[in-house]
Amino acid sequence: MKLKRLTVKLPASMTATASHDARAIAEAVGQALAKGAQPNGPITIQSHGQRGAVLASQVTSGLKGGRNGG
Numbered sequence: 001m002k003l004k005r006l007t008v009k010l011p012a013s014m015t016a017t018a019s020h021d022a023r024a025i026a027e028a029v030g031q032a033l034a035k036g037a038q039p040n041g042p043i044t045i046q047s048h049g050q051r052g053a054v055l056a057s058q059v060t061s062g063l064k065g066g067r068n069g070g
Helices: 012-034 052-061
Strands: none
């Protein structure tokens, strides 16, 4: 599967670490896709002040066949 587009929108409160956090999320999504997870439409999560690694875990959980995805 070839990933054509990945849009990561982070809250303004994460401005200082946005590039690092977005990269962590993108890498986690890439690894999940390589393991067979499938995108199932847009994934929206609330940051609740969490850092990129935690958000990455939540995003990959939202993929069909991801860690906790259905």
